[in-house]
Amino acid sequence: MNPGARVPAWLIAIGALGILFIVVPLGGMLANVDWPHFGSLLAQPASVSALVLSLGTSSLATLLCVLLGVPVAALLARLRFPGQRVLRALVLLPLVLPPVVGGIALLYTYGRRGLLGPALGAAGIELGFSTAAVVLAQTFVAIPFLILSVEGALRTAGSRYEAVAATLGARPSRVLLRVTLPVIAPALVSGTILSFARALGEFGATITFAGSLPGTTQTLPLALYFQLQTDPAAAVALSLLLVAVSVLIVGVAYLRRGRMRVL
Amino acid sequence: MSTVTADGGGAPVLEVHAEVDARRTVLDLELAEGQTVAVLGPNGAGKSTLLAVIAGLLVPDRGRVRLGGVVLTDVERRIRMPPHRRRIALLAQQPALFPHLSVLGNVMFAARSAGVRGPAARTDARRRLEEVGAGALADARATEVSGGEAQRIALARALAADPRLLLLDEPLSALDAGAAPPVRRVLRTVLAGRSAVLVTHDPLDAWALADRVVVLESGRVVETGSTDAVLRHPRSAFAAELVGLSIVRGIRTAPGIRVPDGREVPAAPAAPAAIGAAAVAPVRPSGVRVAGPAEGVPAIITALEPRGDVLRIRTDLVAADAPPWAAGELREGDRIGLEIDPGAVDVREL
Numbered sequence: 001m002n003p004g005a006r007v008p009a010w011l012i013a014i015g016a017l018g019i020l021f022i023v024v025p026l027g028g029m030l031a032n033v034d035w036p037h038f039g040s041l042l043a044q045p046a047s048v049s050a051l052v053l054s055l056g057t058s059s060l061a062t063l064l065c066v067l068l069g070v071p072v073a074a075l076l077a078r079l080r081f082p083g084q085r086v087l088r089a090l091v092l093l094p095l096v097l098p099p100v101v102g103g104i105a106l107l108y109t110y111g112r113r114g115l116l117g118p119a120l121g122a123a124g125i126e127l128g129f130s131t132a133a134v135v136l137a138q139t140f141v142a143i144p145f146l147i148l149s150v151e152g153a154l155r156t157a158g159s160r161y162e163a164v165a166a167t168l169g170a171r172p173s174r175v176l177l178r179v180t181l182p183v184i185a186p187a188l189v190s191g192t193i194l195s196f197a198r199a200l201g202e203f204g205a206t207i208t209f210a211g212s213l214p215g216t217t218q219t220l221p222l223a224l225y226f227q228l229q230t231d232p233a234a235a236v237a238l239s240l241l242l243v244a245v246s247v248l249i250v251g252v253a254y255l256r257r258g259r260m261r262v263l
Numbered sequence: 264m265s266t267v268t269a270d271g272g273g274a275p276v277l278e279v280h281a282e283v284d285a286r287r288t289v290l291d292l293e294l295a296e297g298q299t300v301a302v303l304g305p306n307g308a309g310k311s312t313l314l315a316v317i318a319g320l321l322v323p324d325r326g327r328v329r330l331g332g333v334v335l336t337d338v339e340r341r342i343r344m345p346p347h348r349r350r351i352a353l354l355a356q357q358p359a360l361f362p363h364l365s366v367l368g369n370v371m372f373a374a375r376s377a378g379v380r381g382p383a384a385r386t387d388a389r390r391r392l393e394e395v396g397a398g399a400l401a402d403a404r405a406t407e408v409s410g411g412e413a414q415r416i417a418l419a420r421a422l423a424a425d426p427r428l429l430l431l432d433e434p435l436s437a438l439d440a441g442a443a444p445p446v447r448r449v450l451r452t453v454l455a456g457r458s459a460v461l462v463t464h465d466p467l468d469a470w471a472l473a474d475r476v477v478v479l480e481s482g483r484v485v486e487t488g489s490t491d492a493v494l495r496h497p498r499s500a501f502a503a504e505l506v507g508l509s510i511v512r513g514i515r516t517a518p519g520i521r522v523p524d525g526r527e528v529p530a531a532p533a534a535p536a537a538i539g540a541a542a543v544a545p546v547r548p549s550g551v552r553v554a555g556p557a558e559g560v561p562a563i564i565t566a567l568e569p570r571g572d573v574l575r576i577r578t579d580l581v582a583a584d585a586p587p588w589a590a591g592e593l594r595e596g597d598r599i600g601l602e603i604d605p606g607a608v609d610v611r612e613l
Contacts, residue, residue, distance in 0.1 A: 160357065166320075166345070166347045167430075168420065169347050169348075169373050170376040183362060183363060
């Protein structure tokens, strides 16, 4: 504890209430796990295929977030151009948008009757209700997390290392790959982890844009939701699996630097 | 607008003309091959702007930079060579060692950027580290070394780029009093025969490292000359203040120098300035004594500064030195007389 730091007693009381509010539901779930059948519940083919689909699509989405998000963060942090603030707000919109709205936006952009649908169709690409649509939906909702954490780190690090590297004869690409990115590596890692976590938990945009076809677009959260109506015990078991994955993610992010560098 | 002319004949290796409107700056600088010029001036005078323009980190509104016959920047002709192709290395106040690399990795950076293979780059980097007395630190992490060590390593890293010109931006000002002298010694060795621009606010750095001095004030060059001439016989208020002198500007008269308000500061008759000419005179405070208001040259005290063994009395004319105990008898705003030793007044034609 920080010596000399004092907080009012009522703050402790309300804080404790807040902590209980977060922790107790986890206990509620744990209390309802059907431990004797836990293994067989998880091993159901539908659950396994949903888990595999979720991990695969989330990994792909995270990769897309890094590949597209790092350049966006660099542009926002390093350049000055008119309309930058507006652009920044737009890029971060998926963060505050209800995911279902995001899904509708994607549907009317990439869907068969969407903005780009005819063009994509002519090229033989059919995105709606496919696994690719799942990846797109997950990328759409997760990418702001990566942009925010990388952009923040770039601003904090400043450009002095980059200026020094340039005067040492390094070309801009080399400066980016050998100086800028290594310097902000911790933020890039935690941003990546957060994006993965967000992609893994994605529900609203996925069900709106990609539907819920078992084996193709039914990710773990979707499977869970439908299983809750037919087989609550299996749903709880799957939930526990997601909790375990989330705890692992948070743990890794914390261990990186003692604290999460988010937002 | 004045220009630093190169010593010892020969075309200057560096020529700069830079106008930056946002910082109200119009600067000219020339540097002879192998020389070091110290750029002195108060904060905001345009020192960092000058370095940024030379390094290519800032494009001036109007101006040119030529280095060794190559045009690096020419705004009118739309030439802007990017920083990484200029062969100009920068050593800043903060060493800014790359935190993710080892000490050796930092010093190898320039060679690796130039496409030199690992083993050759490593050998060169070790030699550069030896050169700055940091050979033993090669395998340390960049974040583990002390401030003085980091600055020497940053110097080795800059030298390893084999720069045509070295820019030094207050390289000693972030170091403790104890850490600065060894770095200054290394800089002195390294700068011999190299072309360098050194921004500093410490006259000691200028004395130790620079052949010439340029003084900037409010975005203009106000004084230029050999280090010895500028620091011994300053003409600008900033340079005079820097070396502990007061400066008086006025007209040369038979008894001395007359300032615009009519007061007259006595000077030795042999001083090299024609009667009636505009003149400037640095005045040594130790040659000025405070007396009663009826004696000497009238003045008003503006500040009292205790400086250990001496009390410096600032007035609206020139500063005077007195024993420390005089502080009990004098106050800001007091009307006094100044008895000025003509030998302490160094009159020069402007």
